[in-house]
Amino acid sequence: MVPTIDNVVAWTEHITIALYGSVPSMLRNMFVDFMEKNGHSKRVQKLKKASIDMLDLPWVDPENDTDCGIYVMRHMETFKGEYSGKWITGMKRNSKQQMRYMRVKYCAAIVGASSNLLKDNILSEAEKYCRLTNELGPINMEKILLRKLSLKT
Structure with missing residues (x-):
């Protein structure tokens, strides 16, 4: 699975396709191409077949579409590959x-x-x-x- 993060919307497959279309898959494929061109083809075999899944985040705030940069900074600061309830950001909804x-x-x-x-x-x-x-x-x-x-x- 390739985890995809958005702080505004609680995700379903239909919302993902409606909002982003094929962009997440295209980004994954471009990354795979880059890795292969740079001598890492063995490392990306699983990634080629991995599904693109939106993470269900407890701090999603559909009312806050102005602090996306803050969410990105916090996500980059705290994301270590854990998800499904194990990712601890310290973020609260609507705070x-x-x-x-x-x-x-x-x-x-x-x-x-x-x-x-x-x-x-x-x-x-x-x-x-x-x-x-x-x-x-x-x-x-x-x-x-x-x-x-x-x-x-």
Whole structure:
């Protein structure tokens, strides 16, 4: 089985075909072709015949179609090949507070990354923001981002 993940829809075979058509199978076949062209043909024999199955996820939220990137980040962070009730993400259905926290977590990680070429500019702007709001001390990106997020909601 090739597990396929979507955070918005509880899956059935009919919904999968209606929404995605043959795309999941095409992606699998393209990956198989890539692996074979790069000398891994023995490793993909099972994959060639594997079914494409959508995972039934307890945190699926049909109302939340704006945080797909957050779900993707969390899925990449926690998915280790376990599924069928064994995959532990810590995610909850319909938790606005959790989504807010995760937006901050991933945003702070991206902004603060040493590979972020704009890090210094962003931190400088954050520092200006701190001064404007009379905050002194070291920059706490999570605190700043949480404040900004709470102003928007």
